[in-house]
Amino acid sequence: MKHQLLLDNKQGQVWDITGIVTDITHKTSRIGKPASLEFTLIRRKHNPGASFTYENGYVVRYVSDDIGVFYGYIFSVDSGKDETVSIKAYDQTRYLTANQTYQFLNATAADVIRRIATDFQLKMGDLGKPEYVIPRMLFDNKKLIDMICEALDRTLIYSGKNYIFYDDFGQLVLREPEQMPYGFVIGDGSLLTDYSHSRSIDDETYNKIKLYRDNKETGKRETYVAQNSSSVRQWGLLFLYQKLDDDLNEGQINEMLNTLMTLRNRETQKLKVDALGDFRVRAGTYVNIQIEDLQINQYFLVDECTHKVEGGMHTMSLDLKVV
Template sequence: MLEILLDNKDGNVWDLSEIVTDVTWTTTRVGRPASVDFTLIDSGIYQDRAFAINNGDIVRFRMGDVNAFYGYVFSIKTNQDAEISIKAYDQVRYLLNKDTYVIKNVTTGDVIRKIAADFNLKVGRIDDTGYRIPSMVEDGQTLLDDIEKANTLTMSATGRFFVFFDDFGELSLRDVTSFQAGFYIGDGSLMTGYDYGRDIDQDTYNKIKLYRDNKDTKKREVYIAQDSAYIARWGLLQLYESVDEEKNAAQINEMLTQLMQLKNREQKSLKIDAIGDIRVRAGMYVPIIIESLGINQPMMVDEVTHRFDGADHTMSLTLKVI
C-alpha cells in the first residue's frame, strides 16, 4: 500500500495517499538527490481550510513496511485544471550548496559528518572505509562534489566501493558489499525488457599516468602503467591525474594498480524494465540473470525510477557492472 504524508511543519500532517496520481520516485547513485514527483487531484481535502502545501514542507513516502523517501517540497505547479504538481528532494539537495573546505587526514565519513554539522543535516549509518585521505582542498565546489571526491579517492586507494545517499532523512555511507537486494532480477523474475551495451567511450583507460609535484626537488614525478595489448586493440586511452604530494612511490604505484583494474576494460551498461519492487534503489547490488546475454552476476544500480499508476508499480533500472 502506497503512503504519502505531507507535514506542514505547523502541527498538521496530511495523508495524501488516496488523492495523488503520477507518482514517481527516482534515486541516482552519484551527482543528484533522490526525488519524488506526484500530482494532487481534486478531492475533499481541498475543502479543509487548514490544508496547504508550501515549499519546504516535509514529504514522507512509504510502501508497506519499507521507508522509501523523506524529503522537502522544492517545486509547486498548478494548471488550468486545478491539478497541483509537486516535486520534493531529499537532504542531498542541500549538498548542492557551495563552500570551501581545507581538511587533512580524514575518512569519507569524517567529511560527511563535518559538512552535515556545518549545514545542520542529519547523519545516520556511516560505514568505516578504513582509509584516511591525506588532504583535501576544495574551493567553491558543491558539498556533494566534496563528498564524492572523498569517495573516489577512497575507491582509488583501496579498490572498495561505497555508496552515499539519504536513507529516509539521514545521510548514510554504505559499503556496497553489504548493500544488496535479497532477490534477483532477470529471466523469470520481475524483468519485462532490457537494453544492453558495451563501450570504451566513457570511463575506459588503458594507460594511467599519475604525477606528483615534488616541492623538495622542484620537479614533476610521473608514474605510468599501461596495457600494450589493449592499446593495440582500442588505441591509446589515457587517464592523466595528479596525486597528493604526501603520497610515497609505493602508494602511488598501488593507486596505478587499482586504477588499471577498474578502468582498463570495457564498461558494460544494462537497462532493465521490470515489475516494481520498492526495496530497489540506486547504489545497491542486485543479482541479474539474463541467459541470452550470458549474464549471471550482481550489478550495481546506477539509477532507478519507480512509477506508480493506481495498483500498478513498475521500475526502470540503469545498472553497471563492477
C-alpha cells in the same frame, strides 16, 4: 501494495493524502544528485480537511509495504486551472547543492560528511568507518555534494573501497554496496519487462596510465606508469595522465596504479532494465541480472533508479553498471 503518503506542515498538522494522489515517481542516483519524489494530487477529490494546504518546505513522507521509501521536503508546486497539482520534493541531500569553501586535512570520507552535515544542520545516521585518510583537500566555492563525491572518489582510487552516500529516510548514511544486496533475480521470467545493453571503450577505458607529481625538493617531475600490452594490441593505446597527491608514499602510489588499471582497463558496460517495481531497489543496490540472450548472469550496481506508481501498477527502470 499498501502505501501511504503523508504531508506535514511542521506546525503539528499532518495530512494523509494517499487517496487524492494519482501517480508517484521516485528517483535515486548513486552519485551527486538528491533523491526526488514527484506526485500529482487532485485538489478537491476526497479533501483531507478544510485546512489542507501544500506549501514549499512541507515535509513529505512516503511508506510502501512498511518500507520507508522517501523522507524530504517540497521544493516546487505547479498548478493550473484544472484540479491537478504537481508537487516535487527532494530529500535533505538537496541542501548539499550549496557552494562553500572548505579545507580538509587528514580526513576520511566520513569525516568530510560529518563536518559538512554538522555545519549545515543535516541529520546523520551510520557513516561507517572508511579507513583511507585523505592527506589534504582544498575546495574554493564548490558544491558541498561535489566535495563529498571527491572524497569518495579518492577513497575508491587510493584504497579500492567503494561507498554509497545517500539519505536513508531522513538520515545521511554511508554504506558499502555489499551491505545493500537485493535478494531476488531480475531477468527472464522474473520481474523483467524490457532491456537495452551496450559495450564501449569510448568512455573511461584506459590501458596505459601515467601518474605524476612534482618533487619540490629536487625540482624534477616524478612519473609512475602501468600498461596492459594485450589490450593495447586489441584496442589501441588509450592513455590516462593524472596528477598525484604530494603526500603519497611509493606503496600507496603502486596500489593506486593497480586499482586504476583494474577499474579502467576494461570495456564499459551499460545495461538498462525495465521491471516490475520493488522499493527495496534503489541507486547503490547490487542486483542479480539474468538474461539468456546476452549471456548475462551476474551482479550489477544500480547507478540510477526510477520507480513509478500509477493506476495500481508499480514499475521501475534501472541504469546498471559493472563494478
